[in-house]
Amino acid sequence: xxxxxxxxxxxIDDAVLILRRYSDRAHVIAGGTDLIxxxxxxxxxxxxxxxxxxxxxxxxxxxxxxxGMVRIGPLCTLEEIANSEVITHHWLALxxxxxxxxxxxxxxxxxxxxxxxxxxxxxxYRNPNNRFPCxxxxxxxxxxxxxxxxxHSIFGGSVQEGCYAVHPSDVAPALVxxxxxxxxxxxxxxxxxxxxxxxxxxxxxxxxxxxTEIRLPLPVEGTKSAFGKFAxxxxxxxxxVNCAAAVTVSQGKAIAARICLNAVYVTPYRPAASEEAILxxxxxxxxxxxxxxxxxxxxxxxSRNRYMVQIARTMVxxxxxxxx
Amino acid sequence: MESVCLCPxxxxxxxxHESLRAHVVAEHGxxxxxxxxxxxxxxxxGQSYEQKVxxxxxxxxxxxxxxxxxxxxxxxxxxxxGSCTVIVDGKAILSCMTLAIECDGKRVExxxxxxxxxxxxxxxxVKHHCMQCGYCTPxxxxxxxxxxxxxxxxxxxxxxxxxxxxxxxCGTYPQxxxxxxxxxxxxxx
Numbered sequence: 239x240x241x242x243x244x245x246x247x248x249x250i251d252d253a254v255l256i257l258r259r260y261s262d263r264a265h266v267i268a269g270g271t272d273l274i275x276x277x278x279x280x281x282x283x284x285x286x287x288x289x290x291x292x293x294x295x296x297x298x299x300x301x302x303x304x305x306g307m308v309r310i311g312p313l314c315t316l317e318e319i320a321n322s323e324v325i326t327h328h329w330l331a332l333x334x335x336x337x338x339x340x341x342x343x344x345x346x347x348x349x350x351x352x353x354x355x356x357x358x359x360x361x362x363y364r365n366p367n368n369r370f371p372c373x374x375x376x377x378x379x380x381x382x383x384x385x386x387x388x389x390h391s392i393f394g395g396s397v398q399e400g401c402y403a404v405h406p407s408d409v410a411p412a413l414v415x416x417x418x419x420x421x422x423x424x425x426x427x428x429x430x431x432x433x434x435x436x437x438x439x440x441x442x443x444x445x446x447x448x449x450t451e452i453r454l455p456l457p458v459e460g461t462k463s464a465f466g467k468f469a470x471x472x473x474x475x476x477x478x479v480n481c482a483a484a485v486t487v488s489q490g491k492a493i494a495a496r497i498c499l500n501a502v503y504v505t506p507y508r509p510a511a512s513e514e515a516i517l518x519x520x521x522x523x524x525x526x527x528x529x530x531x532x533x534x535x536x537x538x539x540x541s542r543n544r545y546m547v548q549i550a551r552t553m554v555x556x557x558x559x560x561x562x
Numbered sequence: 563m564e565s566v567c568l569c570p571x572x573x574x575x576x577x578x579h580e581s582l583r584a585h586v587v588a589e590h591g592x593x594x595x596x597x598x599x600x601x602x603x604x605x606x607x608g609q610s611y612e613q614k615v616x617x618x619x620x621x622x623x624x625x626x627x628x629x630x631x632x633x634x635x636x637x638x639x640x641x642x643x644g645s646c647t648v649i650v651d652g653k654a655i656l657s658c659m660t661l662a663i664e665c666d667g668k669r670v671e672x673x674x675x676x677x678x679x680x681x682x683x684x685x686x687x688v689k690h691h692c693m694q695c696g697y698c699t700p701x702x703x704x705x706x707x708x709x710x711x712x713x714x715x716x717x718x719x720x721x722x723x724x725x726x727x728x729x730x731x732c733g734t735y736p737q738x739x740x741x742x743x744x745x746x747x748x749x750x751x
Contacts, residue, residue: 239618239620240616269663270661275641278640279640289661294664341644341653341727342725343647343705344727345578346654357722472726474727535702
């Protein structure tokens with residue numbers, strides 16, 4: 239790696255001050271499992287001048303249940319979340335998602351805050367030494383459109399940028415299905431609004447903004463949640479498609495449903511038609527099949543990723559079946 | 563591998579910052595000097611090391627190239643293969659994706675320490691012939707050691723999951739759970 243400055247932040251304010259001083263030339267580092275790979279491969283045109291280590295800030299690794307919600311600190315590792323009894327009890331989809339992310343080593347290192355802030359894994363974007371200066375690096379075009387797009391979006395590109403790289407997180411769809419909120423140093427937003435697509439950004443975070451907390455409401459009586467992942471390898475692999483669902487059943491009928499697919503679109507993707515299709519109906523095989531059909535009814539696959547449509551449909555079906 | 567530190571009062575040279583701090587407190591009655599940037603103290607296999615590191619050094623580079631713990635191996639260098647696994651504060655982590663400068667005050671255990679402690683894993687790995695070329699083996703052993711520390715009686719499935727991040731291109735996978743189970747039995751005795 240090339241030289242850079244390194245700071246151990248003692249408080250969140252401390253970290254924000256350093257980030258501000260470097261404007262957008264500094265990066266926050268927590269687990270580092272995404273960032274260090276990016277820096278080693280020099281995938282970006284610019285190189286960070288400084289890293290701000292937030293692991294030295296005390297008390298950011300909490301899991302607290304209070305006032306009808308759980309508050310999760312951004313430095314909670316995925317392994318801690320996967321092994322948390324309280325999260326398994328109330329928010330099963332999150333446990334399942336955390337346990338399926340990456341490999342055991344990376345789960346010990348990677349944090350939940352870092353997971354939702356991670357960068358895209360598009361193989362043109364990630365090609366070493368900035369070989370493909372694509373749209374997401376401020377360049378002129380998306381190489382996946384005419385290139386090999388077997389792992390790219392099946393629901394179209396981002397509106398402003400025309401980028402087809404999917405969001406690779408396993409944890410994000412679970413947080414969306416569980417109606418999570420993200421608290422940062424500047425605002426608190428629903429997790430769906432947290433993801434956004436622009437040059438070198440996968441979130442709404444400003445250069446001097448840090449995630450400070452993730453909140454999940456306590457599910458109402460009769461709610462079940464589940465997460466499923468399809469990947470080429472069972473261990474240490476990014477998803478081809480994953481899906482989380484949380485369904486509340488009352489008197490035999492689904493009265494609330496949140497479904498979220500990921501790795502199929504530029505941000506975690508909520509198939510609204512699928513949620514509508516299951517609302518007010520019992521979770522029978524037929525209704526679940528219909529909801530699964532609705533989930534991919536708007537699919538616009540590219541030249542080489544038509545196969546993902548069938549997988550996405552099946553993942554929605556499996557997630558809903560697991561919520562019965 | 564300790565760096566030379568210059569006393570700001572009398573210009574005497576000291577091996578390592580800890581001895582410099584002791585000197586300025588004793589001889590010059592000064593408050594202990596703050597640690598300069600990039601100085602870290604870490605324990606490797608029970609022995610304490612003081613080291614000046616650059617921000618871009620990974621823990622792997624420090625252990626392997628600077629301190630001479632050549633057991634950890636560099637393979638993918640991107641956190642995808644597990645060959646560089648070491649135990650830091652009880653957790654099996656990838657040293658190629660960890661910055662050395664962020665390991666101040668940490669307790670590191672490498673495969674050398676596991677071998678020196680006569681851990682039954684070493685003997686069982688040899689007995690079950692869990693290697694062909696042997697390049698990935700230290701990573702497997704370290705990961706298995708961390709598992710046995712946490713769970714002295716793992717099931718075969720738990721071992722498979724725990725070793726899921728270690729790749730072996732010789733394909734010795736079926737042997738590993740056998741060796742770890744045998745080592746767990748030996749430890750229980």
